[in-house]
Amino acid sequence: MRKRIIILLTATCVFTGCSKKNDTKDIPDPVAAILTFPAQNSACTTGTVISSTQSTIVFTWNSASNADSYEIDIKNLLTGTISTQTITTNQYTATLLRDTPYSWYIVSKSSSSAVTAKSDVWKFYNAGVGTVSHPPFPADNLSPTFGQSVTGSTVNLTWTASDPDNDIAGYDVYFGTNSTPAISKSNITAQFVNGVTVTPGTTYYWKVITKDAAGNTSDSGTFQFSAK
Structure with missing residues (x-):
């Protein structure tokens, strides 16, 4: 009888696995939110005016699946100051x-x-008092990326830029080995300068001034890369 009980227990272990049941479920990761307002490359004029220098804007986005909180990062493109809040x-x-x-x-x-x-x-322009023409947004570098090490004797400088009024007229490109580079190209309309000569073992600096049809300008800030 004892032998039969042991056999039955063994058989039960075979069918049930004789192990702790794994009830752990896969936890879904949050997905990226879809931004809604302020719109990309827009001039925002719907905020509540507090003073001649400040206004409040309500930022909105679609709720993201599997997310229970959000971090919003707002950057002043003139000063580089970033405000971060979790809601x-x-x-x-x-x-x-x-x-x-x-x-x-x-x-x-x-x-x-x-x-x-x-x-x-997304980028937007918080409109001021009686603003009828907005400066371009500061250009973003595409390549080389900031701090990148490049190979070869030449490099292609590329960037992207936009303007709330869609009236970009051209670009001035500054380039050199000084952290405050001198102007290299002026009034070009393409968003690239190809075949720029570089020397291995040298650090280079460059920036883009974006100009619009109304005479407004914006400064990208200085980018940096090195040749190896």
Whole structure:
């Protein structure tokens, strides 16, 4: 009888696995939010005016799947100052300087996952008093990337730029080995300069001044790369 009981127990272990049941479920990661307002490359005129220099703007985005909180990052494109806040709703009211360009993005987060998801980065211009023409947004470098080491004796400088009024007229490109580079090309309309000669073992600096039809300008800030 004892032998039969042992055999039955053994058989039960075979069919049930004789192991702790794994009830752990896969935890879904949050997905990137879809931005809605302020719109990409827009001039924002719908904020609430606080003073001649400040207004409030309500940022909105679509709720992201599997996210229970959001980090909003708002960058002043003139000063480089970044404001970061964490909220649990899909909107946020910020006090911003008027007559100033900004960029913003959302990071979706979940208390159940260490993974986060970043949205697209959008730019907008917070309109000022009686503004009828807006400066271009500062250009973003595409290549070389900041701090990149490049090989070869020449390099192609490429960038992207936009303007709330869609009236970009041209670019001045500054390039050199000094951290405040001298002008290299002026009034070009392409968003690239190809075949720029470089010397191995040298660090280079460059920037782009974007100009529009109304005479407004914006400075990209200085980018850096090295040749090896």
